[in-house]
Amino acid sequence: MARYLLAILLVGWVAACSGPAPEKKITEENSLTLVPWSQVAKAIHQDSDLASWADALEASAGYYASIPPETMVRFGPRQFSAETMVEACKDLARSARSMESTALLKHLETNYLLLRSVGSDQQGDVLVTAYFEPLLRGSLTQTKTFAHPIYRRPRNLVEVDLSEWSPEFKDKRIIGRIDKGRLRPYYDRARIDQEKVLKGGNLELAWVDDPIDLFFLHIQGSGRVQLPDGSTLRVGYAATNGQPYRSIGALLIEENQISKENMSMPALRQWLKDNPKQRDRVLNANPSYVFFRKLEGGPFGNIGVPLTGERSMATDATLFPKGAPGLLHVTLPEINTDGSVSTWQPTLRFTVNQDTGGAIRGPGRVDYFMGFGERAMQIAGIMKQRASSLYFIAPRPPDEPRPGFFARIREFFSFGQP
Structure with a gap:
């Protein structure tokens, strides 16, 4: 183990001495990197009422069921069939309706991977704006x-x-x-x-x-x-x-x-x-x-399903998986009755990628759908939150190690790597 850690230090020293690496072109294949669930574990409890997330997940399951089952959905370097995504969205919806946050986190760690957007700076920085009906x-x-x-x-x-x-x-x-x-x-x-x-x-x-x-x-x-x-x-x-x-x-x-x-x-x-x-x-x-x-019903996003307030999000459709479940770590305002902002609170929100937009380009942009009404309009009008993080939740492949001790070590050292 000591020699392994020494090798890591030497690699880091060589990289530092060689100067800044050339800027990498962000593509669908390298837009997401595997990260450990520990990055979000402490904040999972902040989003406890997940019935609306389950509704949004079921809408995405319907989208995946409407396309050929062999269609591949790309999460950065990994791909999953639409058929697999149907089952994943249904499973997550059932779990969201029946599990409290601790049990849900364990279920996610055991059965799903967490991938983070490389962001605008290739270090995970994301700008979040908001829109409404x-x-x-x-x-x-x-x-x-x-x-x-x-x-x-x-x-x-x-x-x-x-x-x-x-x-x-x-x-x-x-x-x-x-x-x-x-x-x-x-x-x-x-x-x-x-x-x-x-x-x-x-x-x-x-x-x-x-x-x-x-x-x-x-x-x-x-x-x-x-x-x-x-x-x-x-x-x-x-x-x-x-x-x-x-x-x-x-x-x-x-x-x-x-x-x-x-x-x-x-x-x-x-x-x-x-x-x-x-x-x-x-x-x-x-x-x-x-x-x-x-429209009859709606509003609808780019996958043809109704958007869910404070659950649906819009991202660059050329980089990120349409319909996929995700997480958004962002600072949201608390609005007073007179429309003023009392405070801004960092929070973790379970989301689903169900829309895109003409101004939403690159790995460092998210537009968060707030829904309809006065509060939605007020929040959408002032949201431009940098230093946010975008994650996607992907099925854990059968051959992917479950998060025992060695798997946790592997996930830790895979941060930032495809």
Whole structure:
């Protein structure tokens, strides 16, 4: 054992003397690393009411059951069949409903692996933001008050899967429109909202009263529209125009309109309301545009199952396993009745990876779904928590040692290794 520890020290010394290692390209295969359950064991009890996690897990089990059973789901260097994931999600759901935290931890240690995202710095650092299901005021007919359309997917929007041309373009797509026999970029936000190039195409699902609310509906990806008769129309993501997403918050920080420290969704909304003459210029700085569809139930994530408030999360779908169970270590605010924040509390939350987003790219980004209502809106408006951690829970393969003494030693020294 002494020689083994000496070898570890020598390897570390050589690595230190050789200077910083070149930055590694993060791929689906190296985005997650195996870590011991001891990293989260002390915080497991913080999330004790797991009925909603069980609901979300059962939704993911339904997703895995809907795809070919031999489909492989990748957790970093490891892969598991969809059939295996069905059983894992069902087992975790049963355990979440019937076990208290100590028994659940033992069950997880015995039957599951814990893998951590390498994060933005390859040391596990993750930025967590949050989103919610907003409520807008609208009408099914255009009026002077309700003048801003929510568009359904245009008929001339074309999506091309480039992987059909070459494997090197896996998960790469182009969205555009056919014009005189050529594929061209689809219209950007300015052409759609200001030049009204879609007007007359009978694409309007509804009209709303506030263009700022409509812009943030595009950011959230789904929402509810309160109609004049008191009924509610639910709308959800149908497609995007394929233009790049650009943060208008970053633009206003760059222009010294709002400081980085004070930037939040409420601050951004207030600036747009206070500066109506600059509103369109700033909104159009984000050319990305979302088209919607009517929903029954939902809202739905990228795997087609309803999202669960404070359980579903959105990550980069090119790096992390769709539908997979996970854990999120993040600092969350406690909201007072007047909407102010009393304190921020570090907490561990059981989650499920059921969504993605245009701005959610790389191993160091998570968007946490807060649900619907005033509290969800308040938290989503201020969440931008760095120094968070993202974990995934994978089935322990039959040939993987169970966590006895030597297995625990092995897991400890495998930290940071695929």
